[in-house]
Structure formats: structure tokens, C-alpha cells
Amino acid sequence: MLELTYNYGVGQYDLGTAYGHIALETDDAAAACERIRAAGGKVAREAGPVKGGTTVIAFVEDPDGYKIELIERHSTRDASRP
DSSP states (O other), rough: OOOOOOOOTTTOOTTSSSSSSSSEEOOOOHHHHHHHHHTOOOEEEEEEEETTTEEEEEEEEOTOOEEEEEEOOOOOOOOOOO
């Protein structure tokens, strides 16, 4: 799954600011961060729950500074989560 975001009210972009971020779904955000770090990538926010919620996310950055959000897929074993 891919989520694209848009920066409202921005009239000009510089390298690294052309959009808010993209988001990708992953089975395990922490494991994805470790793989990205091991390959020399930058983890900007470690995997953990969103403020006030239970969805686990992380942020990594590409070489140009664009943020990529990793959203952990909800577990099918937890019936309380949609």
C-alpha cells in the first residue's frame, strides 16, 4: 500500500521538501528499520506507537532527505484492532 501526501499552502519546493512524505505498509516496522540501518540508511524515528494510539510507525529518510513513513500492518491475531 502506498500513501501520498500533499503540502497545502506551499508555493515553492526545494530538494527534500517537494511533498510531505510517502507511507508504506510493512509487516514489522522495527525489523524494516533494522534492515534499512544495516544497509546504510537513516532512521529518523524508531518504530513505536503513534501518540495516543496503537498503530506502530517509523520514519526513515532517503538520500535526498525525503521522509518515508513505515506503517506496521495490523496483526490478525489481535481481534480488538480493525
